[in-house]
Amino acid sequence: MEWLIELIISACFILGALLILTGGVGILRFPDFFTRMHAAGITETLATSLILIGLMLMAGWGMVMFKLVLILLFIMLTSPTASHALAKSALHGKLKPITFNEQSKE
Amino acid sequence: MFFDLYNYWMVIILMMIGLYMVINQSNLIKKLIGLNIFQTSIFIFYISVGKVKGGSAPIFSSTETLYSNPLPHVLILTAIVVGIATMALALALVVRIKKAYGTVEDSELQEQDH
Amino acid sequence: MLVMLAVVLLTVMLMALARALLGPSIYDRILAVNLFGTKTVLLIAVMGFLFGRPDFLDIALVYALINFISIIGVLRYFEYSDRKQIEGEP
Amino acid sequence: MVTAIAIARVSDLFAAVMLSGIYGLLSASFFVALDAVDVAFTEAAVGAGIFPILMLMVLGVTGRYEKIAAERKKARVKNVAVLMAMLVTGGLLIAGMLDMPAFGDPDAPAQQHVNIRYIEQSPEEIGIPNMVTSVLASYRGYDTLGEVLVIFTAAMGVLALFSSQLFSTGKPSIKSEKNDMHEHNVLRIVSKILIPLILLFAFYVQFHGEYGPGGGFQAGVIFAAGIILYTMLYGLDKARQVIKPVVLRVLCAFGVFIYGCTGVVSMLSGGNFLDYSVLASDAIVGQHLGILVIELGVGITIAAGMILIFFAFSHQAATQLGEE
Numbered sequence: 001m002e003w004l005i006e007l008i009i010s011a012c013f014i015l016g017a018l019l020i021l022t023g024g025v026g027i028l029r030f031p032d033f034f035t036r037m038h039a040a041g042i043t044e045t046l047a048t049s050l051i052l053i054g055l056m057l058m059a060g061w062g063m064v065m066f067k068l069v070l071i072l073l074f075i076m077l078t079s080p081t082a083s084h085a086l087a088k089s090a091l092h093g094k095l096k097p098i099t100f101n102e103q104s105k106e
Numbered sequence: 107m108f109f110d111l112y113n114y115w116m117v118i119i120l121m122m123i124g125l126y127m128v129i130n131q132s133n134l135i136k137k138l139i140g141l142n143i144f145q146t147s148i149f150i151f152y153i154s155v156g157k158v159k160g161g162s163a164p165i166f167s168s169t170e171t172l173y174s175n176p177l178p179h180v181l182i183l184t185a186i187v188v189g190i191a192t193m194a195l196a197l198a199l200v201v202r203i204k205k206a207y208g209t210v211e212d213s214e215l216q217e218q219d220h
Numbered sequence: 221m222l223v224m225l226a227v228v229l230l231t232v233m234l235m236a237l238a239r240a241l242l243g244p245s246i247y248d249r250i251l252a253v254n255l256f257g258t259k260t261v262l263l264i265a266v267m268g269f270l271f272g273r274p275d276f277l278d279i280a281l282v283y284a285l286i287n288f289i290s291i292i293g294v295l296r297y298f299e300y301s302d303r304k305q306i307e308g309e310p
Numbered sequence: 311m312v313t314a315i316a317i318a319r320v321s322d323l324f325a326a327v328m329l330s331g332i333y334g335l336l337s338a339s340f341f342v343a344l345d346a347v348d349v350a351f352t353e354a355a356v357g358a359g360i361f362p363i364l365m366l367m368v369l370g371v372t373g374r375y376e377k378i379a380a381e382r383k384k385a386r387v388k389n390v391a392v393l394m395a396m397l398v399t400g401g402l403l404i405a406g407m408l409d410m411p412a413f414g415d416p417d418a419p420a421q422q423h424v425n426i427r428y429i430e431q432s433p434e435e436i437g438i439p440n441m442v443t444s445v446l447a448s449y450r451g452y453d454t455l456g457e458v459l460v461i462f463t464a465a466m467g468v469l470a471l472f473s474s475q476l477f478s479t480g481k482p483s484i485k486s487e488k489n490d491m492h493e494h495n496v497l498r499i500v501s502k503i504l505i506p507l508i509l510l511f512a513f514y515v516q517f518h519g520e521y522g523p524g525g526g527f528q529a530g531v532i533f534a535a536g537i538i539l540y541t542m543l544y545g546l547d548k549a550r551q552v553i554k555p556v557v558l559r560v561l562c563a564f565g566v567f568i569y570g571c572t573g574v575v576s577m578l579s580g581g582n583f584l585d586y587s588v589l590a591s592d593a594i595v596g597q598h599l600g601i602l603v604i605e606l607g608v609g610i611t612i613a614a615g616m617i618l619i620f621f622a623f624s625h626q627a628a629t630q631l632g633e634e
Contacts (some may be wrong), residue, residue, distance in 0.1 A: 015228035024232035191464035
């Protein structure tokens with residue numbers, strides 16, 4: 001049983017770390033704002049939940065676990081909302097020259 | 107020797123950046139941001155003085171015996187909140203200046219005064 | 221394991237910082253700040269476990285909240301002053 | 311930590327503010343690494359939350375870009391002079407720093423004096439685990455009283471500078487509708503869920519400050535942040551209906567009043583000013599009571615003061631926008 005939990009924890013951490021790294025590379029390398037946002041937004045939620053779940057398994061039952069669940073809940077709620085709002089206002093604020101490469105790519 | 111004191115070097119660098127911004131930027135808001143950096147460098151200085159190697163956060167627990175110094179924490183804790191309050195006051199002054207003079211650039215302000 | 225995680229988080233924070241410095245548009249910077257904030261939450265949680273004092277999680281919680289609030293605030297006032305600049309310079 | 315250099319170089323003020331937000335986050339995580347949990351708490355809420363928001367509101371009033379073109383000519387000489395001044399000051403500081411004890415040295419002079427007493431005696435004398443709180447509220451009660459007064463005064467100063475109609479409860483200002491973020495429906499719904507949680511969390515921080523990181527200062531700021539979120543999403547007028555500025559003003563003074571009264575009461579019951587041990591028959595219970603009341607006073611003042619400052623700025627920005 002112990003080794004199973006250990007295994008899950010390490011799997012969570014490694015996956016999370018990989019995802020975060022992908023997001024980081026994405027935010028550096030992608031050409032325009034919306035693709036960057038895509039890279040950041042997608043990896044962020046999944047990686048965060050993976051890492052937090054790993055930490056939860058590490059902590060076991062108790063107050064710590066409860067707080068981790070709270071953090072996870074908050075991040076699940078706020079991070080997509082913030083991304084959404086950001087994308088929306090970037091789309092609305094057409095005054096900034098945001099390069100829209102979609103047409104040319106397709 | 108130099109590596110033992112690295113926190114102080116960082117503090118000095120930050121402090122000089124803040125000083126540079128306060129002296130050399132003509133925009134009043136930029137000056138305020140510089141002031142904020144200066145302030146933070148002093149916070150870091152206090153906190154790093156209070157740190158004890160191997161110590162833990164100054165909240166009692168049964169497992170820890172060595173704690174960092176709580177006194178600088180107290181001072182800085184209040185200083186941060188006081189800092190934001192005074193910063194708000196300064197910003198209010200900037201807004202009033204903008205209203206009265208129509209600009210927040212230092213040089214233009216001086217021209218208008220003469 | 222935890223150390224590895226912390227190092228990865230720090231790397232990504234550096235990347236986000238680079239994006240915030242380079243960022244051609246203001247939205248890029250906001251995005252980078254957002255990413256940076258989330259990573260800080262994680263880093264603090266991990267650090268709490270690393271130092272063996274999980275009471276630190278309170279701070280991570282505050283960060284999650286404050287990060288959200290500041291993003292919203294930035295967005296709101298950015299739109300707001302943009303509108304003003306449009307009105308001011310017809 | 312070298313974010314600061316970048317801040318100095320960027321001329322777009324918005325970018326500078328965003329960077330200073332990052333800077334706040336960074337320095338807060340630095341504080342965590344240095345064991346200053348309570349400080350990190352405050353710096354997180356203030357440096358990364360409230361400070362950028364206030365800055366942005368002011369930028370909305372004063373304009374976004376700084377003017378650089380005219381400055382460049384004479385800037386050369388000035389730059390050299392400033393750099394010289396910086397080098398001299400930096401050199402002096404470095405010379406002074408060489409005598410400082412090494413980082414993290416447990417035998418440093420700063421670790422030798424009152425600190426030992428605080429660490430070793432405070433569990434017996436005060437009876438609460440968080441040393442920062444016990445030092446803050448009990449040993450250094452005078453300082454804290456002074457600081458709360460400073461914040462109170464600053465809030466009053468901001469109000470005095472914006473001699474506004476913030477307190478006229480009658481007609482709502484005319485052009486507030488268009489700032490209400492009506493288009494962000496998702497935001498409004500999510501925030502509706504979040505705001506009660508934030509306020510609840512603020513209370514948790516307030517009353518948990520004796521056992522974990524937290525206390526009046528942090529709780530006040532977090533509470534204010536919750537209200538600020540509400541104000542940003544629903545507009546100033548709605549928020550003013552929820553919390554009347556007049557009430558806030560009274561509360562702001564009331565917090566200081568509670569604090570001072572605790573001192574006077576403890577004096578009347580035979581102790582020194584702000585000596586809580588006499589408040590109850592048992593010294594430790596008295597200390598508990600005193601710290602609880604005082605933290606409450608601090609929390610009320612900070613929350614009310616911050617919200618007042620925010621309201622004042624937001625009102626000012628709205629009227630300024632209307633005038634142009």
